[in-house]
Amino acid sequence: MTITDRPVDNGVNVQALLGAREALSGAPEHAQFTWRAECTWRNGTHSRSTVTSFSGLGAEQQHRTSYEFDVDHPECFASEDNGATPVEYVLVGLAGCLTAGIASVAQLRGIQLRSVTATIEGEMDILGILGADPGTRNGFEGVTVRFTIDADGSRADLEALIAQSQKRSAVFDIVANPTNVLVELA
Amino acid sequence: MTRITAVIIGAGHAGLAMSRRLTERSIDHVVLERGEVANSWRTERWPSLRLLTPNWQMRLPGLGYAGDNPDGFMPVADVVATLTRYACLVGAPVRTGMTVQAVRADSRGFEIRASGDVIRARAVVLATGACGLPAIPRIADAVPARMTTVTPLSYREAGQLPDGGVLVVGASATGVQLADEIRQSGRPVTIAVGEHVRLPRSYRGRDIFWWLEATGLLAERYDEVDDLTRARHLPSPQLAGNPQVAITDLSRLAARGVRIVGRLGNITAGVAQFSGSLPNTCSLADLKMNRFLRRADDWATAAGIDGELPPPHRLAATRVDPRSPLELDLNGREIATVLWATGFRPDHSWIHIPGARNRLGHLDHHGGVVTGAPGLYVLGLPVLRTRASTYIHGAAADTEAIAGDLHRFLGRQRQ
Numbered sequence: 001m002t003i004t005d006r007p008v009d010n011g012v013n014v015q016a017l018l019g020a021r022e023a024l025s026g027a028p029e030h031a032q033f034t035w036r037a038e039c040t041w042r043n044g045t046h047s048r049s050t051v052t053s054f055s056g057l058g059a060e061q062q063h064r065t066s067y068e069f070d071v072d073h074p075e076c077f078a079s080e081d082n083g084a085t086p087v088e089y090v091l092v093g094l095a096g097c098l099t100a101g102i103a104s105v106a107q108l109r110g111i112q113l114r115s116v117t118a119t120i121e122g123e124m125d126i127l128g129i130l131g132a133d134p135g136t137r138n139g140f141e142g143v144t145v146r147f148t149i150d151a152d153g154s155r156a157d158l159e160a161l162i163a164q165s166q167k168r169s170a171v172f173d174i175v176a177n178p179t180n181v182l183v184e185l186a
Numbered sequence: 187m188t189r190i191t192a193v194i195i196g197a198g199h200a201g202l203a204m205s206r207r208l209t210e211r212s213i214d215h216v217v218l219e220r221g222e223v224a225n226s227w228r229t230e231r232w233p234s235l236r237l238l239t240p241n242w243q244m245r246l247p248g249l250g251y252a253g254d255n256p257d258g259f260m261p262v263a264d265v266v267a268t269l270t271r272y273a274c275l276v277g278a279p280v281r282t283g284m285t286v287q288a289v290r291a292d293s294r295g296f297e298i299r300a301s302g303d304v305i306r307a308r309a310v311v312l313a314t315g316a317c318g319l320p321a322i323p324r325i326a327d328a329v330p331a332r333m334t335t336v337t338p339l340s341y342r343e344a345g346q347l348p349d350g351g352v353l354v355v356g357a358s359a360t361g362v363q364l365a366d367e368i369r370q371s372g373r374p375v376t377i378a379v380g381e382h383v384r385l386p387r388s389y390r391g392r393d394i395f396w397w398l399e400a401t402g403l404l405a406e407r408y409d410e411v412d413d414l415t416r417a418r419h420l421p422s423p424q425l426a427g428n429p430q431v432a433i434t435d436l437s438r439l440a441a442r443g444v445r446i447v448g449r450l451g452n453i454t455a456g457v458a459q460f461s462g463s464l465p466n467t468c469s470l471a472d473l474k475m476n477r478f479l480r481r482a483d484d485w486a487t488a489a490g491i492d493g494e495l496p497p498p499h500r501l502a503a504t505r506v507d508p509r510s511p512l513e514l515d516l517n518g519r520e521i522a523t524v525l526w527a528t529g530f531r532p533d534h535s536w537i538h539i540p541g542a543r544n545r546l547g548h549l550d551h552h553g554g555v556v557t558g559a560p561g562l563y564v565l566g567l568p569v570l571r572t573r574a575s576t577y578i579h580g581a582a583a584d585t586e587a588i589a590g591d592l593h594r595f596l597g598r599q600r601q
Contacts, residue, residue, distance in 0.1 A: 028545075142509065143462075160473045166466040176462035178452040 008152075012107040030058045039071075046072040046082045087122060087140070094171045095120045098145060101165030111157060114150040121145075143175060190216055192592065193298050193307040195289075197223045197280045199246060199269055200566035201313030203581040205278035206247045207589035213596065217278050218300050220285040224269035226315060230339045231262045234367060236427030237578070238359055240393050244268065245579045247586070248276060257393065259427025291539045291559055308599060309592050312549075312564040316576075318533030322526045323355075328453035330516050334523040338364065341525065344371035350522030351375070353458065353514065355450050357382040358421035361527035362434050366426075368525075369444050376514060376521070377439060378460055380449035383423040384471040384504065386433045389482060390495040394425065395577075401485045403478070404574040408553055417569045421529065422576075436468065436504050447510050456517040460510070468504040476500060532567060554588045561595055563588050 024031040033056035039049040052066040070083025084092070095118045106113050122143045128136035149158050166172045192208055194201045197219035208215045222228060237244075242256035249272050260268065273280055286300040289310055298305040320337035329335060334348055338360045344367055354365040357379040369375040385394050398404050411417045426434045436446050448461035461467075483498045514521065534549055541558035544550045549564055553571040556562040565584060567575065574580035 156473070156476070159469070160477075163466055163469045163473055166463065167470060172463065172466075176448070178454070178459040180452075 008107060008110045008112045010103045010107045010111075010113050012104045014104065014107045017104065027058075030056070032056070042082070044072075045077070045079045046070065048083075087124065090171075090175065091120045091122055091143070094143065094169075094175055095145065097169045097171035098147075098162070098165050101169050102147070102149070102161050105161050105164045105168070106151065106153075109153075109157070109161070111151050111153040111161065114152075115148075116151075117148045119146045140175075188216075188303060188305045190214055190305060190307050191596065192309040192311065193218060193296070193305055194311045194313055195286050195298075196313035196315060196566075197269075197273060197278065197282070198226065198313060198315055198566065199224075199272070199578045200315070200581045200585065201311070202269060202273050202276060202278050202280075203246050203585040204311050204313055204565060204589065205280075206276040207585045208592075209276065209278075211589060211593050213589075213593065215279065216305070217280040218284040218286055218298070218305075219280050219282045222270075222282055223273045223278075223280060224266045226317065227262055227266045227269065230317070232338070232341050232343065232364075233262060234343070235363070236261050237265060238422065238425050238427055239395050239577050239579065243395055243399070243577070243579050245582055246272060247582050257429060259429070261427075286536055289537045289539065289562075291542075291562070296561065308596060309561040309563070311588065311592070312534065312537070312562070313566055314532065314534075316532050316567045317530035319531050320526055321529040321531045323450070323528055325450065325453050326524075326526065328456075329524050330456045333516060333521070336523060336525045338525075338527055338530075344368045344373065347371075347373065348522045349373070351520050352523045352525055353378065353516070353521050354525045354527055356380070356421070356527035356529065357424065357436065358527060358529065359423060359425050359434075362424045362436070362439060363426050364525060364527060365439055365444050366434065366442060369439070369442055374445070374520070375443075376445040376447055377436075378447050378450040378458075379436060379464060379467060380421075380461070381467060382421050382436075382471050384433075384435050384475045385423040385425060385478070386475075386501060387425060387429065387431060389479060390486070390498065392495070393429075394423075397478075397482045397485075399574075400489075401478075401481055403481070404572065404577075404580070406573050408569050408571055408575075411569065411573070414569065417573070418567070419529075420568070433501065436506065437502070440506070445511075446506050447514070448512070453516065456515065458514045458516055460512050460514070462512060464506050464510055465508055468506055472501075472503050532564075534564075537562075554584060555591055561592075561599075563592060 033054060035054050037049045037051050039047050041047050049069045049071060050066055051063065053060060053062050055061060069089065071086055071089065072082040073079035073085050074081045099116055099118060102116055103113060122140040124140055125136045127133040128138040147162055151158060191213050192215035194204050194215060194217045197217045201217050205215065205217050219225060236259040240256065241251045241253060241258050241260060244251045244260065284300045286298060288299045290297045295306060295308045296310045298307060298310065320339055322337065336347065341364060351374040352368050354361050354375060354377045357377055361377060365375050365377045388394060389397055408414055424435050440446055448464035450458055451461050452459045479500065486492050486495060539559045539562065542549055542556050542562060550557045551564050554564050556564055565581065565588065569575055571584045571587060572580060575584050
């Protein structure tokens with residue numbers, strides 16, 4: 001066992017998270033969040049989405065700044081490739097969510113991280129979206145995430161870390177489980 | 187109208203043990219029982235069920251296991267016989283056939299209405315158990331109406347089910363046992379698996395409950411466990427009361443021809459959708475099991491008994507098909523029955539005491555002492571006071587502590 005004086009610091013304020021869990025358990029209405037994005041069509045398959053505000057903790061909240069995301073399709077789809085494809089944003093979301101979870105759980109468990117990288121792949125048979133094969137779904141056939149982690153922890157510790165990050169991940173849940181989706185004309 | 191100091195509702199193991207504790211303290215009381223002693227064991231358990239805990243662990247105040255098979259597991263009929271004997275042994279003042287309709291409280295104490303009688307008492311102990319009602323998720327409403335739905339309370343044997351496939355929802359002890367039993371009847375079985383607890387029946391030559399007790403895990407107090415809400419809602423371990431079967435886990439079910447799918451997420455237009463999180467759900471269960479086995483090994487080393495035991499080992503990781511089906515059409519002929527092995531919840535609907543419930547409608551209690559209703563106590567719930575509270579033998583310590591509190595409560599009232 002290595003004993004160091006330096007406290008584990010993954011840059012995650014675990015006390016704040018634990019405090020929020022405690023506080024929100026007593027005020028569940030403040031735990032109701034709404035996340036939102038605004039999307040504007042540019043041209044062709046290109047659109048630009050903006051993320052600025054969300055609601056939660058009983059009030060409207062603002063990001064520090066507004067974030068823009070160009071969404072398009074690659075040239076081999078006869079598009080202009082002005083940005084990542086929508087499905088790649090899903091992968092980005094999943095990777096970001098799991099990685100945030102790994103940092104938080106590691107902090108909570110006293111595991112110092114030095115580097116965390118992930119390769120994330122979604123397999124898709126595009127006969128689905130082309131409507132060429134009714135038996136093929138539009139979405140991913142499967143998603144694989146492979147983490148490489150350099151940290152002060154055994155392999156078993158790191159396996160437990162990635163298992164727990166999946167368990168507490170919003171995007172993992174969104175991708176892995178059915179969600180009611182309503183799309184309507186304003 | 188009857189007046190009495192204390193009323194215990196329910197003559198199962200917890201209610202009877204509590205009766206013994208009150209008798210020890212000369213507190214006059216009555217045990218109200220809607221049916222016969224051990225009623226839910228008589229009427230709400232399938233006959234092939236055996237206790238998960240070994241016979242030697244069947245310990246209640248004033249009763250130890252005295253049979254010739256301490257390492258066996260009691261079938262339901264033996265549990266009924268044991269509790270019936272125990273009721274006589276402790277001289278419990280049981281009034282059978284008394285169904286409680288309502289418990290109310292006012293400044294003078296409690297009023298209990300039961301089968302035409304009105305009883306006034308200064309203290310009430312709820313011992314009706316944790317499994318009064320099946321906890322069925324709301325999506326059950328979306329199951330096509332032509333299908334047969336069964337709960338563990340209504341299941342008796344595979345023969346009662348129509349021919350055709352069975353979807354077992356939930357992979358607790360109940361889920362895996364019934365999936366296995368129904369599969370043996372020849373019916374195709376699919377089991378939907380959410381968070382679950384995997385444990386081997388025995389480890390290094392000792393039953394797993396020996397380890398759970400020896401390592402001190404079962405003695406962990408409710409106010410010491412990391413996450414009490416989680417601990418109280420943990421599914422029962424995938425075990426069966428059968429020393430011949432090394433493990434009753436998903437790998438065994440798969441080898442016996444049961445199809446394993448992820449947690450049931452939704453039913454849309456009669457199509458059941460399962461979560462893609464199955465591999466992680468299994469990883470979490472394997473990790474948790476291995477953490478406990480490591481704790482067991484560490485404990486054995488510290489206790490200096492490694493020499494008496496076979497060497498440590500680990501079980502193979504659960505292997506599930508990473509491409510397990512995500513959908514199952516309930517409209518077709520393939521599946522005829524849905525069995526909700528999704529847990530239980532206590533039935534406290536007849537307690538009409540403002541302040542006894544939290545905003546979710548559950549009784550709020552600290553180790554069985556109901557907050558917001560002085561003089562009201564509850565027994566026999568998972569991790570009520572310790573992790574052992576979930577099991578029969580936990581009632582020994584729980585009733586001792588609660589009887590002590592009840593006694594002090596009566597003393598304070600007199601002042």
